Amino acid sequence: MEEFHSGDEVSFSPDEASNVVKECIEGIIGGVDYSQNKVNQWTASIVEHTLTQLVKQGKPFKYIVNCAVMQKSGAGLHTANSCYWDTTTDGSCTVRWENRTMYCVVSVFAVAIAL
Amino acid sequence: MYDLAKKKAAHLLKKRGSLSSLSSHEVKAKETFAKTKDSISTVSYMEEPGHHDDIPRPAVQMENTCQLSPTRRFPVLTVTSYLQEEKYEPELCRQMTKTISEVVKARVKDLMIPRYKIIVIISIGQIRDQNMRMGSRCLWDETCDNFSSHTFKNSSLFSTATVYGVYFE
Numbered sequence: 127m128e129e130f131h132s133g134d135e136v137s138f139s140p141d142e143a144s145n146v147v148k149e150c151i152e153g154i155i156g157g158v159d160y161s162q163n164k165v166n167q168w169t170a171s172i173v174e175h176t177l178t179q180l181v182k183q184g185k186p187f188k189y190i191v192n193c194a195v196m197q198k199s200g201a202g203l204h205t206a207n208s209c210y211w212d213t214t215t216d217g218s219c220t221v222r223w224e225n226r227t228m229y230c231v232v233s234v235f236a237v238a239i240a241l
Numbered sequence: 242m243y244d245l246a247k248k249k250a251a252h253l254l255k256k257r258g259s260l261s262s263l264s265s266h267e268v269k270a271k272e273t274f275a276k277t278k279d280s281i282s283t284v285s286y287m288e289e290p291g292h293h294d295d296i297p298r299p300a301v302q303m304e305n306t307c308q309l310s311p312t313r314r315f316p317v318l319t320v321t322s323y324l325q326e327e328k329y330e331p332e333l334c335r336q337m338t339k340t341i342s343e344v345v346k347a348r349v350k351d352l353m354i355p356r357y358k359i360i361v362i363i364s365i366g367q368i369r370d371q372n373m374r375m376g377s378r379c380l381w382d383e384t385c386d387n388f389s390s391h392t393f394k395n396s397s398l399f400s401t402a403t404v405y406g407v408y409f410e
Contacts, residue, residue, distance in 0.1 A: 160372075162372055165372065165374045166374060168374075169374050169375070169376035170376055172376075173376050173377060173378040174378060176378075177378050177380055180380075181380060188379070188380060188381040188382070188386070188407055189379065189380040189381075190360060190377065190378075190379045190380075190381075190405050190407075191377060191378050191379070192362060192375070192376075192377040192403075193375065193376050193377065194364065194373065194374070194375040195373065195374050195375075196366070196371060196372075196373040196374075197371040197372050197373065198371070199369045199370045199371035200369060201366060201367040201368070201369035201370075201371050202329065202331050202334070202366065202367045203364065203365070203366040203367070203373075204331075204334045204335050204337070204338040204364065204365045204366070205338060205362070205363065205364040205365075206338035206339045206341070206342045206362075206363050206364075207342055207360065207361060207362045207363070208339075208342035208343050208345070208346040208360075208361045208363075209346070209358070209359065209360045209361070210346055210349075210350060210358060210359040210360075211358040211359070211360070211407075212358070212409075216358065218360075233362065235360050235405070237358050237360075237381075237407045237409070239410075240409060240410045
């Protein structure tokens with residue numbers, strides 16, 4: 127049996143998703159310095175835009191988008207995730223982004239819907 | 242030091258009969274200086290932007306059986322018991338995040354009703370002069386899917402743990 131996507135089955139494409147995420151992050155906090163007043167807005171925008179763009183792709187998935195923005199201060203941060211799902215159809219991707227004053231880590235999890 | 246983490250993980254996971262592979266990495270330790278407490282806000286919230294029910298579905302017999310009280314009782318004890326005494330150290334925390342996420346997943350699997358997919362996200366960070374904000378948005382079926390989260394803090398580190406449960410027909 128070939129390991130291609132047949133017409134009906136779609137599996138998650140991490141590359142496409144990570145491009146979507148990178149564009150969203152760049153668009154929202156691209157050239158800006160960390161600001162405590164705005165960070166709330168930023169995280170909300172990043173997550174919303176990413177989700178909207180993902181939905182536009184029209185694939186049969188439920189999505190969970192997680193975003194963390196952290197000021198650069200020499201502190202360390204570790205993130206891990208563990209998922210119990212169907213590995214043939216579901217997937218995730220994580221994008222790490224940084225500029226001079228802050229880090230941004232966005233994770234997208236896509237869970238297939240049974241049609 | 243991360244042998245301790247490995248031992249804890251192996252012990253806990255043996256009970257559950259599942260396997261976890263922890264890989265070890267070479268890491269340069271970060272110096273920790275004055276451990277000042279400051280505001281670290283961690284927020285995890287969900288919102289459903291809108292339905293996209295274009296795809297006509299055949300009548301689903303099981304539709305009404307999906308119900309999920311916020312991911313039952315969140316395995317809070319796991320997180321606190323692992324981290325209570327610990328000081329932030331890059332190597333240890335690297336292992337810790339992986340360990341805790343595996344263990345929480347295993348425990349939630351034990352509690353949960355069938356037909357749910359589970360996603361566990363763990364973050365451990367050092368407390369320094371920084372602010373941090375975490376947010377999440379989910380596109381799912383609000384009647385069936387839900388999440389639960391917990392944050393923990395001691396004098397040198399903070400940790401957030403979130404579990405999402407997604408119904409699968």
